[in-house]
Amino acid sequence: xxxxxxxxxxxxxxxxxxxxxxxxxxxxxxxxxxxxxxxxxxxxxxxxxxxxxxxxxxxxxxxxxxxxxxxxxxxxxxxxxxxxxxxxxxxxxxxxxxxxxxxxxxxxxxxxxxxxxxxxxxxxxxxxxxxxxxxxxxxxxxxxxxxxxxxxxxxxxxxxxxxxxxxxxxxxxxxxxxxxxxxxxxxxxxxxxxxxxxxxxxxxxxxxxxxxxxxxxxxxxxxxxxxxxxxxxxxxxxxxxxxxxxx
Amino acid sequence: xxxxxxxxxxxxxxxxxxxxxxxxxxxxxxxxxxxxxxxxxxxxxxxxxxxxxxxxxxxxxxxxxxxxxxxxxxxxxxxxxxxxxxxxxxxxxxxxxxxxxxxxxxxxxxxxxxxxxxxxxxxxxxxxxxxxxxxxxxxxxxxxxxxxxxxxxxxxxxxxxxxxxxxxxxxxxxxxxxxxxxxxxxxxxxxxxxxxxxxxxxxxxxxxxxxxxxxxxxxxxxxxxxxxxxxxxxxxxxxxxxxxxxxxxxxxxxxxxxxxxxxxxxxxx
Numbered sequence: 001x002x003x004x005x006x007x008x009x010x011x012x013x014x015x016x017x018x019x020x021x022x023x024x025x026x027x028x029x030x031x032x033x034x035x036x037x038x039x040x041x042x043x044x045x046x047x048x049x050x051x052x053x054x055x056x057x058x059x060x061x062x063x064x065x066x067x068x069x070x071x072x073x074x075x076x077x078x079x080x081x082x083x084x085x086x087x088x089x090x091x092x093x094x095x096x097x098x099x100x101x102x103x104x105x106x107x108x109x110x111x112x113x114x115x116x117x118x119x120x121x122x123x124x125x126x127x128x129x130x131x132x133x134x135x136x137x138x139x140x141x142x143x144x145x146x147x148x149x150x151x152x153x154x155x156x157x158x159x160x161x162x163x164x165x166x167x168x169x170x171x172x173x174x175x176x177x178x179x180x181x182x183x184x185x186x187x188x189x190x191x192x193x194x195x196x197x198x199x200x201x202x203x204x205x206x207x208x209x210x211x212x213x214x215x216x217x218x219x220x221x222x223x224x225x226x227x228x229x230x231x232x233x234x235x236x237x238x239x240x241x242x243x244x245x246x247x
Numbered sequence: 248x249x250x251x252x253x254x255x256x257x258x259x260x261x262x263x264x265x266x267x268x269x270x271x272x273x274x275x276x277x278x279x280x281x282x283x284x285x286x287x288x289x290x291x292x293x294x295x296x297x298x299x300x301x302x303x304x305x306x307x308x309x310x311x312x313x314x315x316x317x318x319x320x321x322x323x324x325x326x327x328x329x330x331x332x333x334x335x336x337x338x339x340x341x342x343x344x345x346x347x348x349x350x351x352x353x354x355x356x357x358x359x360x361x362x363x364x365x366x367x368x369x370x371x372x373x374x375x376x377x378x379x380x381x382x383x384x385x386x387x388x389x390x391x392x393x394x395x396x397x398x399x400x401x402x403x404x405x406x407x408x409x410x411x412x413x414x415x416x417x418x419x420x421x422x423x424x425x426x427x428x429x430x431x432x433x434x435x436x437x438x439x440x441x442x443x444x445x446x447x448x449x450x451x452x453x454x455x456x457x458x459x460x461x462x463x464x465x466x467x468x469x470x471x472x473x474x475x476x477x478x479x480x481x482x483x484x485x486x487x488x489x490x491x492x493x494x495x496x497x498x499x500x501x502x503x504x505x506x507x508x509x510x511x512x513x514x515x516x
Contacts, residue, residue, distance in 0.1 A: 165404075
């Protein structure tokens with residue numbers, strides 16, 4: 001219950017989740033020698049103390065882990081904090097490092113984009129269908145219907161010539177083309193590619209999303225339902241455009 | 248070459264066992280040696296529909312466990328000597344079935360039978376999974392309402408991804424749609440999905456429409472597969488389905504209202 005009902009009348013929302021982007025410096029490490037790291041960090045920070053003061057950073061462990069450097073997250077974050085920076089995330093860490101980070105309440109990001117790493121890693125790509133297994137191109141082609149409960153994940157573009165049933169989920173890191181009825185969920189640019197688009201022959205989707213920005217069926221305007229459309233992002237908004245409309 | 252047919256739906260109560268009994272009897276009556284297996288371990292019903300419940304000695308699980316031979320467990324149908332029934336165990340549950348065990352029994356049946364009809368339990372768990380795993384053909388039994396259609400769609404997805412044929416990259420299972428409990432009058436009133444609606448959602452080859460019919464309940468109660476009731480609409484619908492499955496041309500019936508049906512029957516000149 002609000003203690004100050006005048007300021008927050010119960011007709012208006014007290015909070016709202018919004019999607020926004022930030023430009024955050026990434027601290028890429030290539031050594032597990034914490035003493036050297038601290039020395040070099042101090043040196044950098046002394047060049048522009050005002051800039052580095054309270055600067056949020058994301059720690060990138062990708063290179064270090066490739067070099068088999070096992071960095072202790074607790075010790076590393078302590079050094080970073082001591083030098084006035086604020087670690088707000090890690091990426092490219094191994095399982096143990098990710099756990100350490102979460103224990104320290106530091107979020108874990110995936111290497112490719114700004115979303116948290118947990119989800120895309122859990123979404124294990126289903127085994128490619130036979131027709132795509134033999135070709136190692138970035139486009140996945142599917143000619144069989146995608147049934148309720150099935151999940152398809154394409155690392156590049158995804159082309160489906162059959163229908164996608166309600167309750168099915170199709171995901172692509174690139175564009176999605178459905179040359180049939182789209183009744184399930186479709187997510188293009190799932191790793192954060194904002195230029196990805198969804199094209200479909202007949203829009204009846206339960207959910208559509210590009211780079212994490214989504215609309216559920218209820219929010220899809222009746223004027224574009226059951227129509228051939230393309231869906232893309234423009235200024236953080238999902239645009240659904242009737243492909244047959246002349247403009 | 249023997250064919251394994253799974254009768255499945257996802258949803259319960261849509262007519263899987265009725266269909267299994269009817270098509271197994273239909274195939275056997277046309278001279279093909281047929282076995283029908285009840286995969287609903289723990290909730291067996293096929294024996295009742297086939298009218299052999301008083302002759303069950305050994306069951307499916309006994310054979311899997313090596314406690315009985317297949318020949319001891321198979322029950323010969325009293326109406327047709329080409330038809331054999333392998334009942335489920337009522338005292339066990341689905342965990343008593345194993346993939347290897349089922350595979351072994353089906354391999355053995357394949358040597359002797361032309362068609363093996365697997366009556367799947369409802370759901371998508373172990374029993375349903377094992378019933379469809381080795382199938383060559385699938386009869387998807389669907390009622391003309393949205394939840395049944397969605398469950399069928401889910402089952403089709405499982406057929407195309409988790410069956411033996413899918414796992415070994417063989418030719419996929421042939422899928423056929425059977426629309427059961429269909430009532431043209433109620434479709435007209437908007438209370439039921441039409442054949443077109445269901446086909447639009449599932450995009451599947453329609454093998455036949457079985458009308459909602461009292462004869463189905465009568466047949467179940469008397470332990471006679473409804474296909475033996477040649478005068479009944481449901482019996483005729485199943486006979487058409489068996490003929491179509493065997494490659495014969497049969498025009499679809501029971502899709503239009505009663506009037507249309509009678510016109511076809513009596514005034515079709």
